[in-house]
Amino acid sequence: MRSRKLIAIAMAPFLLLPFFFSSAQESRESEVKILAYINATIYPVSSPKIEKGTLLVKGDTILAVGTSEDVKIPVEAEVINAFGKTIIPGLICTHSHIGSVAGADSSSPIQPEVRVLDSIDVRNTSINKARAGGITTANLMSGSGHLLSGQTIYLKLRKGNIVDDLTIKLSDGSLAYGVKMANGTNSIRDSGPFPGTRGKSAALVRQKFIDAQAYLKKRKKHQEEKPEEAFERDLALETLADILEGKRTVHHHTHRHDDILTVLRLKEEFGFKVVLHHVSEAWKVADEIAEADVPCSIIFLDSPGGKLEARDFEWKNGAELSKRGVVTAFHTDDPINDSRWFLRNAAVGVRAGMSRQKALEGLTLAGAKMLDLDDSIGSLDPGKQADFVMLSGDPFSIYTRVLETHIEGEKVFDLENPTDRLFAEGGYGAGHNREASGCCFYR
């Protein structure tokens, strides 16, 4: 896995300043607040649960996590007694449609040039609700009504004015995102240019990637032979070439076991990085998924419905995949499941045989791995970003409430705040007359 050092956009000014004002930087350094959360039950996720633990945060970063004996609290630290409370890493939703996200239109089934980035409304209350659910990072994507509906965007749910305040910058300066693909009935339509069968769906996708292979070859040749000259870019093929080079991950909606195998064949043929999403029938082909070493982002539904291809959906998917060593994460698919119920996924997983550890990983670290962000988020470890959630009790209990959500050291949700509470519980004004976004909900 390529390691990517992440730089939060919001922090960019602080990172540039030291070169010019090193003395100013020093005094600024000493001003950075240190917060010590003590007496909490802490689940670092990357290591076992800590009773009466201390979480030490400096600015946007975790300084230390451990027992009260292990972690020395600096004198200048502000101490917060979190007795009786539970602290877990910020939750990561690998598949969400919050923020009025939209992608491809009905003009064609494959539209890699479309960025959902250009549609996000950070004022949409679905984002406030996601923070109230403890979600700190989300993969926002377009729906499954296309074979390829566009580029997703990975967002930190910071309090921002525009979407650029929420994006994640990679070390090469580009934004962190993946590509949304789908197969099965959602992307099949009655008339062209959309496919009418599963066979045609796969053929259309394969042809497009074969075109991209030729484009990639041409691009490489151009870079080698005449890098000084402008290269004639094709926006759609460029995205596919990035996938072929392993720069971007495909997030692939798929339900039925034969559709899952089709994705595994595509991965085999074109060598791209892929995460399987929903995977209703994963339990039927869990061995094949494990053999292919492909991570799965799964959904939980209280009762099946909506379409024939999801009929054999089972709660045991989480247990069957995780016990075979498959990296398994949950997602909300908000608005299919409300972001505020995200924690409940872990409890359903445990009910159907998943271990508590794997279930917690499914809400945090496993998702971070799928987004290639596990070197900066997903667990409570020194040096990682201070993304964490404070809970009123056991993460698997229905009676547990999210009390606070912190992103990079900043509190972005506080149940004690009346406005935040409105988004957490609902009530008059919580909707703001906005429509459900994304996906197949209204088709």
Add this chain to the structure above:
Amino acid sequence: MFKVILTLAFVAVAHGQLAVKADLLFTMTGDLKPIKNGIVLCGENGKIRAVGPASKIKIPAGYQTLTAKVAMPGIIDAHSTVGLSGILNSPKHDQEQLEKSAPIQPELRAVHTGHAPGALMSGQLMVVKTNVPSITSVKDTLVPTSAVASTLGSKALSNSPGTRSKAIAMLRAELMKGQSHRLKMEEAKADKEKDAPAPNLRLDILVDILNKKTPLLINAQRHQDIAAALRLQEEFGFNLVLDGAAEAYLLLEEIKAAGVPVIVHPTMGRPYGDLENMTFTLAAKLHKADIPFAFQSGYETYVPKTRVVHFEAAMAAAYGLPQEVALAACTIQPAEILGLDKKIGSLEKGKHADLALFDGDPLETTTHTTHVIIDGEIVSSSVK
């Protein structure tokens, strides 16, 4: 010899001779608090023979005994489309939850169609137990016509009614037709010279509504729609049950004064459209205001079609509703709203032996359902 013993054992657990022993037994009577170490005896007639603490009840010889951490009355879903809306989402094959060929069709029975919110007056509801293999006649139901379903608000609007005002005008006109039909019936009864009006499926059920024989269940989410439902009830004097009622928290005094029960929308319903201002605390607020209420699995488009009623109760318990009240709102409370509290909804001598058994707090997601008993018979024993 061995064979004989087996036969004897089989005879000994014949129909209905079943005892349930639970660490916590929620009978859903009195103050709703559970009995510690309680026992329920299911008699041969499918009714409850005895209920109480283990210290006072002796399990008769030959009874099959089931043990559980928690036992409670069988769960009652106050508004469901199970059996009507299938999983295919194909209107021609398995979507029987709503007939939209006309805005007002009170003559349609649930045996043939459904009542998902969405039409001004969509048809008749029924109450059925989940141990019925198929409904061949109304005899297979607990109540053949338990209410007539109606919807106010944006879901019930199309070409006509196209506005909320027109919808109410149409409903009032329809109920007035019922009034004049009732008048003709009464005149014929009083005067032998006069002919009784010809039986009319549609007008006859409207008369039942007006005579308070059949309640009108009105799905209304926005506060103005709830207020309109209360106005209708005041004008025509029928038995009203409010359904959904997402913004009921704005009208607690009015609902309380009207003496109307509420079947609350699924706690985890999607907060869009008329539900955009819904709150997970609605059940807790209704409880505090002393308004009778029950939970429902409800109906949604796409996935999931229906929710799971005790999960909906659980989420309300997570948002301020006491645990035992949440359990009551999916047992004895819906039984009362449906007028069936003499038969089901609590564990009392003489009532139907309907029980649900769990390996922990029934409201915790991680808890499994271990047994379901209906009329004294185990209908499910797989741990789910």
